[in-house]
Amino acid sequence: MRDITKSTRAVTGLALAAGLVAAVSIGIAGGASADPASTEGTMTNANQPPKGARATVQVSPNPTTHRGQEVTITGHCGGGTGLKSVLGGFPGRPALENIRILESGPDRFVAKANVAGNIGNGVGPVFVDCGGEAGVTLLVTHV
Structure with missing residues (x-):
């Protein structure tokens, strides 16, 4: 059996995470329209994500450098009603703990969280639910 180097595992993990984020984003946005004559769920402007995926989210600092580090999650809801929840990582494998929503407004939201104590080096998604719009980063x- 061949040994896989750390860099190969990191690149493979990054590719899998990017693919998963894209798949989840498409799933959250509703995917392609079922009716070919309909414009719902399709992009009308190359610079505008589809309805349902218009929230923006940033995490700072990014990259993080140690377990337990506090990060700030900011963004806007892109037409959604306001920040409802933040999910860092995946169910059963959280990347963020102690998530606290400080401001939940539709035009600007702020949340704080701590990097999970069991996290290693890698890449993971941070999802936001903005009541009708979702976002991911x-x-x-690097711990």
């Missing part, structure tokens, strides 16, 4: 960890 990647959190990079």
Whole structure:
């Protein structure tokens, strides 16, 4: 059996995370329209994400450098009603702990969280639910 180097595992993990984020984003946005004559769920402007995926989210600092580090999650809801929840990582494998929503307004939201104590080096998604609009970004960890 061939040994896989750390860099190969990191590149493979990054590719899988990017593919998963894209798949989840498409799933959250509703995917392609079922009716070919309909414009719902399709992009009308190359610079505008589809309805349902218009929230923006940033994490700072990114990349993070140690377990337990506090990060700030900011963004806007892109037409959604306001920040409802933040998910860092995946169910059963959280990348963020102790998530606290400080401001939940539709035009600007702020949340704080701590990098999970069991996190290693890698990349993971940070999702936001903004009541009708969702957003995702990647959190990079170097611990």
